[in-house]
Amino acid sequence: MKRTNTWLLLLLGFFISSCSTTRVDEEVNLPFELIKGQSIVILSDSYHTGNKTEYDFMECLNKNLKRKQNKFNLIPTNQFKDNFYPWFEPSTAPQNAEQLPKFLNKDIIRNKLDDLKIKYIINITGETTTNSSSGALSCAAGPGGGGCFGFAWWDDTSSYKASVWDLNQAVAVGNVSTSVTGTSVIPAVIIPIPILARTQSNACDGLSDQILAFFN
Amino acid sequence: MKIISNHITLCIILLSLFGCSQSLIVITNIPSPLVEQLGDTKVLVKYDENIINYQFKSTNIEANESPWVIEFNDSHKKLFDQVLNSFFSELIQIETMDESLDDSEYIKINIKLDKFEFLTPSLASNDNYSVWLKYTIEVKNEKTEYSKKWVITGYGEQGTASLNQNKALINAIDLAIRDTGANLTIKIEKEMDFIIGTIN
Numbered sequence: 001m002k003r004t005n006t007w008l009l010l011l012l013g014f015f016i017s018s019c020s021t022t023r024v025d026e027e028v029n030l031p032f033e034l035i036k037g038q039s040i041v042i043l044s045d046s047y048h049t050g051n052k053t054e055y056d057f058m059e060c061l062n063k064n065l066k067r068k069q070n071k072f073n074l075i076p077t078n079q080f081k082d083n084f085y086p087w088f089e090p091s092t093a094p095q096n097a098e099q100l101p102k103f104l105n106k107d108i109i110r111n112k113l114d115d116l117k118i119k120y121i122i123n124i125t126g127e128t129t130t131n132s133s134s135g136a137l138s139c140a141a142g143p144g145g146g147g148c149f150g151f152a153w154w155d156d157t158s159s160y161k162a163s164v165w166d167l168n169q170a171v172a173v174g175n176v177s178t179s180v181t182g183t184s185v186i187p188a189v190i191i192p193i194p195i196l197a198r199t200q201s202n203a204c205d206g207l208s209d210q211i212l213a214f215f216n
Numbered sequence: 217m218k219i220i221s222n223h224i225t226l227c228i229i230l231l232s233l234f235g236c237s238q239s240l241i242v243i244t245n246i247p248s249p250l251v252e253q254l255g256d257t258k259v260l261v262k263y264d265e266n267i268i269n270y271q272f273k274s275t276n277i278e279a280n281e282s283p284w285v286i287e288f289n290d291s292h293k294k295l296f297d298q299v300l301n302s303f304f305s306e307l308i309q310i311e312t313m314d315e316s317l318d319d320s321e322y323i324k325i326n327i328k329l330d331k332f333e334f335l336t337p338s339l340a341s342n343d344n345y346s347v348w349l350k351y352t353i354e355v356k357n358e359k360t361e362y363s364k365k366w367v368i369t370g371y372g373e374q375g376t377a378s379l380n381q382n383k384a385l386i387n388a389i390d391l392a393i394r395d396t397g398a399n400l401t402i403k404i405e406k407e408m409d410f411i412i413g414t415i416n
Binding site for chain 2: 054055082083084086089091092109112128
């Protein structure tokens with residue numbers, strides 16, 4: 001009996017974890033160096049450019065990068081925006097590395113960056129989208145009880161790119177990207193059992209590992 | 217017995233009338249802008265009543281939307297105080313635009329909130345709350361005869377993916393208020409030499 005339960009658990013685990021596919025990519029354009037003690041900040045592209053990187057994805061990335069290394073100092077995104085207000089708000093922040101010189105020419109910004117030892121900005125673009133969905137699920141309740149019956153599924157793609165901007169050279173030194181595709185299903189016989197492909201969370205783990213590998 | 221039952225009915229009616237409105241309180245913390253202070257110029261500022269204490273009540277909404285009540289309190293005033301204090305040596309709040317100072321260099325500013333508008337995901341048929349703010353700012357320096365009306369706007373957008381609707385709308389309002397501060401900072405930097413008279 002115990003053995004059957006273990007098999008069931010393994011089978012369930014296999015279904016839950018086997019629902020997603022991850023694709024990673026890395027590109028280095030220029031030589032660069034990160035010295036221990038220097039600081040990095042993560043920003044996301046503005047919604048003014050149509051970018052929709054989620055608030056919780058940025059929080060996850062900040063949390064992962066802080067937890068997984070002690071080589072560099074990670075300045076939290078919101079703290080950085082407050083320190084440099086109003087130069088990194090959605091309508092004022094540089095949208096690509098070509099716009100960096102305009103900011104770095106301001107002495108007050110340059111000096112603050114030097115004070116905080118900020119060497120790199122990692123600029124994130126991308127989002128999680130639902131590509132297709134199908135199936136039907138219906139639930140009903142009555143005096144004798146209730147329940148659901150049916151089967152529904154949907155495909156999610158979480159695709160994110162991190163561009164690394166060197167603030168000393170005012171150029172993009174490279175970029176890494178992660179794309180995770182997964183199918184989530186909800187079979188329901190009386191009780192619905194959601195088996196979710198955690199594409200956004202997998203993309204967050206994947207992208208943070210890639211950023212760390214990029215600097216090692 | 218009849219009186220008690222009437223009271224209960226009245227309470228139910230009142231709850232159904234007022235209990236469904238969505239109330240929000242805006243508390244936006246604006247950081248001090250990273251700008252260089254411009255000399256010894258003082259600023260006399262007159263805030264319109266809706267800058268000092270503004271409450272928004274939605275009207276004319278869709279049938280499936282509950283009315284919104286949004287308390288801004290002094291969030292607008294804090295924003296302008298913060299931005300103006302970072303540029304000028306002293307900020308003095310005045311009641312009318314006729315007030316003046318006998319000594320030193322000063323400019324006068326009159327600030328009004330013209331519009332606050334927002335779209336909910338159900339109205340816009342997308343996943344975002346979008347917020348617009350529009351202000352008219354009258355800037356005068358009697359000494360340099362500088363007198364202009366600026367229209368300063370702010371825009372904020374927040375997706376609802378991982379946030380509840382109140383939190384998403386509050387975030388969108390915070391972003392719009394911060395955006396106003398950013399646009400005002402850029403405008404002051406651009407016009408400052410003309411305002412204080414280094415360029416005529």
